[in-house]
Amino acid sequence: MPESLLFGFALAAFSPLIHRFARGATGWVMGALVAGLTVRFALYVPAITAGNPVRTCWAWVPPLGVNVSFYLDGLSLLFALLICGIGSLVAIYAGGSLRGHPQLGRFYLYLLAFMTSMLGVVLADNLLTLYVFWELTSLTSYLLIGFNHEDSRARQAALQALLVTVAGGLAMLAGFVLLGLAGGSFEISVLSGRGPALREHATYLPLLALILAGAFTKSAQFPFHFWLPNAMVAPTPVSAYLHSSTMVKAGVYLLARLSPVLADTAAWTAALSTVGAVTMVIGATLALLHTDLKRILAYTTISVLGGLTLLLGLGTSSAVVAAMALLVAHALYKAALFLVAGNVDHATGIRDVRQASGLARVMPITAAAAVLAAMSNAGVPASFGFISKELIYEAIWGLSARGLPLLAATFLANALLVTTAILVGVRPFFGRRTAMPHMPHETPIALWLGPLVLALGGLVLGLVPARTEPMLAAAATAVEGQPAHPHLALWPGFNVVLALSAVTVLGGIGLYLAWERVRRVVPLATITRFGADRGYDLTLEAMLRFGTLQTRVLQSGYLRFYLIIIILTVVSLAGWALLKGEGVVKLLAGRWPSIYEWIIAGLVPLAALLAILSQSRLTAVIALGTVGYGLALLYLLYGAPDLAMTQFAIETLTVVLFVLVVYRLPPLVRFANWPSRVRDAMVALAGGALMTGLLLAATARPGASSLSPFYAEHSLSDAYGRNVVNVILVDFRALDTLGEITVLTVAAIGVHALLRLLPGRKGPRL
């Protein structure tokens, strides 16, 4: 099983290369190889249906609970077979429909990478490994939706699908981590045995909500359904494969997979059955209002996904079996119908259902496939769709009174689905032929093989439903956590459920006849204006607006504002720390500065004030010099005459240098007005007050320095220097001096380069 994944990824990686050699035959080569993979999984069927799941595990990052572990039971095998089986037909189809496309090699790369990631999702036993593959399906879906990348609509739809599914995925990741932490393991097979305890756990509700967010976005449940119809800008093989039969089922798969762990609580049932039922009805209703073939199919897909969620939410034995049957039936007929729609588009250039008609005569094989698939879709007897619908009605009928609203919703949705089945699968092929952009013709074999095989599959399974029983039983067993014994019959006999089925079909036909009128009455434009799609646009827009605003406020471009914010941050943080503690007054208790210190301390700020207020640069420079001299005096007071001498020298030199430079500068201009000067003064005072306070507090009770005595003692004896300061600089802390020398050297390079290397005097640059 892991080797299948390796094979898939390798095939994906080499597909551009294979395409270079195979050219026109790439589709067949890929189809054959993927079919081989299908056979590989089919060989597991006997063991799995006999109830012997397979598990493999390698450590990846064990301390995080991440293992590359796979688990093959009925559920994952059912999905794997669908993924590979449909994948192989779609690969063949793509070779025909995208023949001659310059990026066909890349297309197969993405398609096969998707297929393998999807296999990874359904095979993974470790939650986090599942997440890894889950995100890879989102990513490959992004690349595939945006395949026609120079079309801005394709780019937008790709982004939308990505953002919605990844947002859900991220929530799901948090849910997975919570689940793993609560359950003590990240292996689903382990967690399945701990279901009862987990459902009692304190974090059950949050983790359930987070995981459901992931499943609902991926499986396009209301109100996250909007990305799926927009994703129809993708090439048809992508729509047929990712966006109807496989990727969008990943959410449903997850719900089924985690049923033994999370299901059967009031929250689970309420969330799934409500969201599922609403999605089912809304999807089917919206399908009826559209005329684009692929969009209609997308909305019906949403509806079916809602139905699957609803069934898993009910969680009864019959509901789970019905879900598994619906899953298979839908995968077969919906992929077929998408490919049929692609063929119609391919042959006639038409995607609007109102314009296509009478194609059966020129496209007989496609038409046959379409009608068969539509039968299954509508649930006409002898199709697998009929059997699955019987099972659904049975499951919901069995709920007695509380199931009545659900029964009504299911009936409505199914009737609508019958209508759309006729719209998509029957209407384009019969009636009078009208004028079309292309001369219609039957498509080559690569294009009709896929839909025909899929549609026939629906018929064959419908005729011999008992043959599917073991597989469905194995899948349902995995979901329920206890053995399931479904009974599928071609003809259930006359009962209420059959009557419901019959009424559904009749209702659907009736709706079809009234379709034009219904469409005219319902204002689609109004619905879209308040729809979730619009909500997505508004959210994105609001995010960007807020981003612009906050960036304009924060990153204003004015250095003075940056300085103000920084100083205020220091003052408020340090001030907060001081105030919340034992209080400033207490901190300042202790030694206070002497009278001399006060005098100097008064002189320095005065000089600084003069430097700020003076109108002449020269005065300001001299005032600054006074500030420096004041500091030097302080050094003297503290008994550091050599330091004071250095400071005097430096200050004098600085003033002299300044005077030389100032001489050449233009006269001083004041830019700031009074209010801003007052504001700046307040900020400066606050900063100064903080530093003064901190220094007073620090010196009020100075800690005994352990360094000074050591230096005094060892300076002469060990370092052979009488001047302790010098010895500190060149011996005790020589590394500091080395660093400072480096600073000076670099500064010298800088001055040299800034003066000599000017723009325009150099060669080409990056």
Added chain:
Amino acid sequence: MRVLLVLPILVPLVTTVALLLAWGRRGLHRRISLAGAIALLAAAVGLLVSVWRHGILATQMGGWPAPFGITLVADLFGAIMVVLGGLMGLAVIVYSLASIDRGRERFGYHPLLHGLLMGVCGAFLTGDIFNLYVWFEVMLISSFVLLALGGEQAQLEGSIKYVALNLLSSALFLSAVGILYGTAGTLNMADLSQRLSAADRPTLVTAMAMLFLVAFGIKAAVFPLFFWLPASYHTPPVAVSAIFAGLLTKVGVYALIRVFTLLFVQDPAFTHNLILLIAGFTMVTGVLGAAVQGELRRILSFHIVSQIGYMVMGLGLLTVAGLAGSIFYIIHHIIVKTNLFLVSGVVHRLGGSYQLSELGGLYRVRAWLAVLFLIPALSLAGIPPLSGFWAKLMLIRAGLESGRGTIVAVALGVSLLTLYSMTKIWAEVFWKAPPGKQSEPAPRKPAAHERLRPRDRLLLYGPVAALATLTVLIGLWAAPVFALAERAAEQLTHPAGYIAAVLAERP
């Protein structure tokens, strides 16, 4: 073995001196610079291996016993950072050989770069808080001159903001060191750690911690102190932006993590919750800033800010898992972010612009460049199984374990917006048709002026491909890196080992 502690400082120093001696000889400069970068990486790897095998290493400069002299000390965290510094140095210098103009090379580009590396490595290895200040100064002056080198108007404007705000940070840092020395009477960090934990005036210590928080916060570019970064990073040549993006802010983060695990852990309910708050705001403001930019390097610059938030988040949690997440995130981020800047340079060379609106069509003609962009870009957004996914997962898990749901939600939301930004670049630069050329049939081969000379291609794509490969490898073989990060985090949360290594070390 102790020589390994000195080498990461000594090698760049010797290289710088050699380059100064060879002033004006461009060919020689390029060779010395490359050799110096290789030697530094080798020394750094040697140090990391040694620390992994033997535990924390310390040595006393000049043979003066701690706390009287200056101690160099390498725990795993420091050693990892030195290796990353060496790696980025090498990658950027190789890239520079094909991208820095003659003028800049003649006027000291290479010595400045090695001066920068010396400052960075010194900061990672010093055990002395004042010495840390000195290395910050070395870094600041080197980066300032690198930023301004060339003297273009945008460069000068950016570098003035850069230097003004960073000097403010230095002033705060120095004041804080002074006050700290005044209260605790020592500068050695291990010694300080012991004295501060016994300090009788916790309020004063917390207030000093705030000064350090702001001083290092400016360097690390956290909210609301990050202004200098988006104001300056897009102005110099892209190789300079790349090394800055990879290393400079991370030195600030390093310093924050160092002092807030070793020195200021007296009142974590205040300090570390504050850090967590800052982390959240940093993530959000950075990513929103990026979302509205239309220039490649500006987008990437704002993302640096945003991701600093993640690195600080682990510190705010103050658990082994959280700090391990931070360290993993730093490793991942340095590699990926430097690489994205390098890719943006190639895009500029091929497309002639950094503006998204003026670019396009590279997906069709430059498939490999598209792949080389996609790897770091998706990793940055935390898409599995690349390095960024593990970094994100570790932090999320650590956050949830500590019951910090809010910051986890913020981190996840921000990673979605990061993905949004990255796909924006992807859609505009790679997918979109080149502007103004929609009507023409798109060329299968790039136009002649867009072609690179083979040697340039090797020098530009080589580092990019190497860093992308590293990103993928860290993603696929995450366990060793995880083990490294976790052990480094354990050393940080149990400072006794660090203190013992420094103070017990006698010449």
